[in-house]
Amino acid sequence: MPPMLNRKVNFQNKFHFTSLGCARNLVDSEVMIGILLKNGFEATTILEEADYLVVNTCGFLESSRQEGVDTIADLFKQKKATAKVVVAGCMVQKHKGELKERFPDIHYFLGSGDIEKILEAVQAESKGDGVTDARSYLEWGEIPRMISTPKHYAYLKIAEGCKKRCAFCIIPTIKGPLKSKSVEQVIKEFNVLLSQGVFEVILIAQDLGDFGKDRREKGALASLLKEMLQVKKEFWIRLLYLYPDEIDDELIAVMKSDPRICPYLDMPIQHINNTMLKAMHRTTSKEEILQTIETLRREIPDVSIRTSLMVGFPGETEEQFQELLDFVKAVPLDHVGVFQFSLEKEAYAAKLDHQIPEEVKQKRFDRLVAAQLKAVKKRQKRWIGRKVEAIVEGFHPDSQMLLRARHRGQCPDIDGQIIINDGRKVDTFGQVYEVEITDATDYDLIGAVLGKVGCKKQKTKLALL
Numbered sequence: 049m050p051p052m053l054n055r056k057v058n059f060q061n062k063f064h065f066t067s068l069g070c071a072r073n074l075v076d077s078e079v080m081i082g083i084l085l086k087n088g089f090e091a092t093t094i095l096e097e098a099d100y101l102v103v104n105t106c107g108f109l110e111s112s113r114q115e116g117v118d119t120i121a122d123l124f125k126q127k128k129a130t131a132k133v134v135v136a137g138c139m140v141q142k143h144k145g146e147l148k149e150r151f152p153d154i155h156y157f158l159g160s161g162d163i164e165k166i167l168e169a170v171q172a173e174s175k176g177d178g179v180t181d182a183r184s185y186l187e188w189g190e191i192p193r194m195i196s197t198p199k200h201y202a203y204l205k206i207a208e209g210c211k212k213r214c215a216f217c218i219i220p221t222i223k224g225p226l227k228s229k230s231v232e233q234v235i236k237e238f239n240v241l242l243s244q245g246v247f248e249v250i251l252i253a254q255d256l257g258d259f260g261k262d263r264r265e266k267g268a269l270a271s272l273l274k275e276m277l278q279v280k281k282e283f284w285i286r287l288l289y290l291y292p293d294e295i296d297d298e299l300i301a302v303m304k305s306d307p308r309i310c311p312y313l314d315m316p317i318q319h320i321n322n323t324m325l326k327a328m329h330r331t332t333s334k335e336e337i338l339q340t341i342e343t344l345r346r347e348i349p350d351v352s353i354r355t356s357l358m359v360g361f362p363g364e365t366e367e368q369f370q371e372l373l374d375f376v377k378a379v380p381l382d383h384v385g386v387f388q389f390s391l392e393k394e395a396y397a398a399k400l401d402h403q404i405p406e407e408v409k410q411k412r413f414d415r416l417v418a419a420q421l422k423a424v425k426k427r428q429k430r431w432i433g434r435k436v437e438a439i440v441e442g443f444h445p446d447s448q449m450l451l452r453a454r455h456r457g458q459c460p461d462i463d464g465q466i467i468i469n470d471g472r473k474v475d476t477f478g479q480v481y482e483v484e485i486t487d488a489t490d491y492d493l494i495g496a497v498l499g500k501v502g503c504k505k506q507k508t509k510l511a512l513l
Contacts, residue, residue, distance in 0.1 A: 069106025257294020
């Protein structure tokens, strides 16, 4: 346990936080923020007035590492002379030496598993680091956490690390082996979030379906969801990152059993050609993926499926890419993220022959994005004329004459939203309303609010926003 109550007098106590990368990183950042706040430090959004500038980095891809370098460089340009910079996270775990060489004035380093040492880092009189062999962090016990998302939703990390060995991925190298929280700990954190007014709880892990497998538990995710549904409150549960081989009849039955589990799955498939899937070390075939999608559509008709697809994996032929392109055109998917293969030196795929030229990757990327946009625009039209329950989240960034909302099939930050052009019946944000969908754009829907849905939610008065 860190020295949680070491409240020494500190006149330089303002900190500014930057969290990069995935939602799992964001949860770690929220823990660090909570520790600092509990120990008398003050958060500020104004970089120039901060005494401590903390960056929680991502090291997954070259592009994310470059973002980390650019962010740190910007902090050093803008910070006041006496401010100290603390760098934490995945990039530190694997590239601390490079960061030290590039930025010799970094005050302190923390690895991706050393989150609870943040107090030690900011209080250190001289430069140092608290990097250990712990490559990932899971919150336990009474460690404080300050939610940084809007009050009506929050992420709940139920596992860290990964037991899979996809050929293109270095997550197991960065984050280490799979580690799952106990069911009791997850339920405890779930109840804490609900008690704080959170309505939508988004479960995250590298692969939710592997939850409990480090303890050789079968069906652990479905069992966990059943436990969460025992809580007699109104809420939404959303599932992120669930690989197709983990979606079985038991899990589908639990999702169908209660509308509080959003009919939504983030199911990364990466490719549809069997030769490519095998080369990527994926455990599902084209036939199994298609069967899973068909089963989901049949059993949960309103399910929204998000996936990620990769172009330019070593050895990908034009014919194999065309098969992926045809798949996107033919199979209804609601949200699609398209990525180009990134050569990571520690990944198995870096050693493969027949690396694809960058210009070919870019052309395939552009073609696939165009095809999926056309398919999504067509699929969006099915919502027109329907009435849905949606959380009205706030004003639209383009105009305070418009509001923005999300229905169960839309995840914050990564999916489209509902643009509300008639919000006269909205008197609070963060609450569920009935919305009639009147039109659709590329990725967003357009709708009018009909009235409140009769359950209590986190309320934020419009006058305070």
